[in-house]
Amino acid sequence: MRQIPVDTSSATAMVAQPPQPKVKDRRTGEIATDQETGSALVTVDVLFVMNGNAEVITVTVAEPDISGELVMGTPVALTGLVARPWENEFNGQKRHGISFRAVAVTSLVTEPAKSKAA
Numbered sequence: 001m002r003q004i005p006v007d008t009s010s011a012t013a014m015v016a017q018p019p020q021p022k023v024k025d026r027r028t029g030e031i032a033t034d035q036e037t038g039s040a041l042v043t044v045d046v047l048f049v050m051n052g053n054a055e056v057i058t059v060t061v062a063e064p065d066i067s068g069e070l071v072m073g074t075p076v077a078l079t080g081l082v083a084r085p086w087e088n089e090f091n092g093q094k095r096h097g098i099s100f101r102a103v104a105v106t107s108l109v110t111e112p113a114k115s116k117a118a
Helices: none
Strands: 014-021 022-024 041-050 053-062 076-079 082-090 094-100 103-107
Touching: 022 041, 041 076, 053 082
Parallel strands: 053 094
Antiparallel strands: 014 041, 041 053, 076 103, 082 094
């Protein structure tokens, strides 16, 4: 399958929707898993801003490769982001698009300093 690396070095990314389990089969509710590790996959909607353009993209990542609390508005790093063109046919209708997969999604928010009790 073709994979196109995405340069995120000059982009800003923040969580638009927190991680959700990636469903493999909507009829059965089966959760998708990584073919190599067997880990459950999740999707994170990310606001991706680059060169003055903003777009919400859905990024798939293995659940163990999410670090930090990913709530709406959290700035994140998208490690190893690749774009994968896809195409399928269902009931005679052809569909196509681009899916995004990352090696890791990491919160860029540092832990808040703990206040000292007096």
